Amino acid sequence: MTSLTTDRTQAAVSLMESLPAVNWDDIESAAEVTERIAHRLGDDPELLNTLVERVRYTPELREKCECHALDDKIVIWDDQEKGLRIRLRLANTDQYERVHNHRYSFTAYILSGAYRHTLYATDQPLDETADVERFWPYFVREEPQGRCITLDHEQLHTTITEPETISLMIQSPARKSRAFMIRRADGHVWWRLGAAEESEERRREVRMTDERFEHWIGRLKALGVL
Amino acid sequence: MTIQESVLRYGDSPWQRVDLYVPAEGPARSAAVIFHGGFWRHDRIARDLEPLAVALVRRGCATAVVEYRPAWDGGLWPAAAEDARTALGRLDAGGAPWQDATIVGHSAGAHLALSAVAGQGAGRRVVLLAPVVELAYAAAAEVGGKAVGHFLAGHLAAGGTAEEATPRPSQADLASLTVFEAACDQAVPAELTEHQLSGWRERGLVTDHHVVPDARHMHLVNPERDGCAPVLTLLAGAPVSAEGSVS
Numbered sequence: 001m002t003s004l005t006t007d008r009t010q011a012a013v014s015l016m017e018s019l020p021a022v023n024w025d026d027i028e029s030a031a032e033v034t035e036r037i038a039h040r041l042g043d044d045p046e047l048l049n050t051l052v053e054r055v056r057y058t059p060e061l062r063e064k065c066e067c068h069a070l071d072d073k074i075v076i077w078d079d080q081e082k083g084l085r086i087r088l089r090l091a092n093t094d095q096y097e098r099v100h101n102h103r104y105s106f107t108a109y110i111l112s113g114a115y116r117h118t119l120y121a122t123d124q125p126l127d128e129t130a131d132v133e134r135f136w137p138y139f140v141r142e143e144p145q146g147r148c149i150t151l152d153h154e155q156l157h158t159t160i161t162e163p164e165t166i167s168l169m170i171q172s173p174a175r176k177s178r179a180f181m182i183r184r185a186d187g188h189v190w191w192r193l194g195a196a197e198e199s200e201e202r203r204r205e206v207r208m209t210d211e212r213f214e215h216w217i218g219r220l221k222a223l224g225v226l
Numbered sequence: 227m228t229i230q231e232s233v234l235r236y237g238d239s240p241w242q243r244v245d246l247y248v249p250a251e252g253p254a255r256s257a258a259v260i261f262h263g264g265f266w267r268h269d270r271i272a273r274d275l276e277p278l279a280v281a282l283v284r285r286g287c288a289t290a291v292v293e294y295r296p297a298w299d300g301g302l303w304p305a306a307a308e309d310a311r312t313a314l315g316r317l318d319a320g321g322a323p324w325q326d327a328t329i330v331g332h333s334a335g336a337h338l339a340l341s342a343v344a345g346q347g348a349g350r351r352v353v354l355l356a357p358v359v360e361l362a363y364a365a366a367a368e369v370g371g372k373a374v375g376h377f378l379a380g381h382l383a384a385g386g387t388a389e390e391a392t393p394r395p396s397q398a399d400l401a402s403l404t405v406f407e408a409a410c411d412q413a414v415p416a417e418l419t420e421h422q423l424s425g426w427r428e429r430g431l432v433t434d435h436h437v438v439p440d441a442r443h444m445h446l447v448n449p450e451r452d453g454c455a456p457v458l459t460l461l462a463g464a465p466v467s468a469e470g471s472v473s
Binding site: 014015017018019020021023026028029032033036037040 | 240241264265267268269270271273274296297298299372373376377379
């Protein structure tokens with residue numbers, strides 16, 4: 001690394017260390033703080049680039065970078081004590097309607113692309129006995145580039161995105177051990193566990209390869225995110 | 227009692243605002259301007275003090291809660307202190323009830339409260355709750371972790387000192403100085419409070435000092451906690467009126 005790069009990295013780390021502890025128990029308060037953090041980072045491509053480049057030689061972050069069926073993710077900061085895991089969500093394909101909640105509350109800042117965002121209500125238990133016909137959309141909104149949204153971990157929703165929709169995500173520590181998911185098209189109901197509860201085999205499956213990591217850095221630069 | 231809520235903006239940043247809470251019916255009996263804590267990085271924000279503001283208004287005390295820029299979003303020293311001074315100046319310019327308000331600072335907000343009044347010669351009543359003001363001592367004791375270092379990063383890099391960033395109000399600035407210390411404070415050590423008190427006394431600032439038994443750091447600003455009762459009494463001096471709504 002050049003001394004300029006080192007200086008930039010040190011400045012970026014110092015800024016990240018100065019971020020606050022987030023009170024996720026009060027979602028309105030958490031939204032106010034995390035949406036400003038999201039803007040502070042997302043509106044500064046050079047800073048974001050420095051943080052993403054740092055992931056390459058920060059093994060504890062690099063090993064958290066993953067590829068999933070619909071999204072890839074690059075984790076750029078993880079401070080569980082302050083309630084701050086910050087990552088890029090990278091939509092990798094056309095999405096389908098997969099109603100889900102989360103293990104954590106979060107703020108998403110859309111840096112490129114857009115979501116069609118739908119919130120759902122249900123009278124069903126959130127387990128294998130759920131009748132997928134009884135999940136009703138009650139709020140549908142286009143979330144354009146530049147929009148910030150904050151969601152409680154219990155909220156059922158879908159975000160349908162175009163490929164390469166990029167979001168900066170700030171998420172709370174886990175609030176529960178597994179997230180609930182349904183696919184309305186075929187009635188499939190399943191769960192997503194946290195990394196700590198996944199098998200070694202599953203961890204190997206989802207870990208982002210170096211090739212994929214480089215692909216995303218190139219695409220993020222081309223999209224003007226970095 | 228109905229509470230009227232409004233916002234006063236004093237700059238372009240979304241943080242540069244004051245949340246105002248006043249009784250809808252008739253003038254307030256007293257007023258308070260509060261600076262929240264959170265180690266200049268917003269571990270706490272103005273919104274978190276809304277229950278305190280509502281409790282004060284129900285006791286007849288109009289309340290302004292000042293929001294300001296955190297260190298990571300434009301508020302590196304001296305910017306947050308300039309925000310505090312600007313916000314107080316805007317409130318004072320608005321006349322009653324704010325120009326006679328008691329100035330209150332909780333935790334690191336005490337540093338900003340004193341920064342806002344120091345050098346103004348306005349003879350303000352000041353109440354500090356679990357104050358973090360003496361920055362060199364606070365940094366050495368790692369109060370708030372690395373918070374002081376982050377807050378002063380640019381100033382220190384330019385050759386400045388923590389002493390220079392510590393407000394030094396004069397007797398002309400203060401009509402009174404009251405300090406509440408939480409007996410079980412987990413964020414501010416008693417040694418820091420004692421160090422600050424002895425410094426203020428040495429400089430001739432009359433200081434009332436109250437130790438609130440069994441209270442932790444946030445209890446002093448949480449009206450649901452017993453530790454907040456003496457603070458409410460001092461600022462509002464009146465019992466709570468009937469339950470009411472916020473408009």
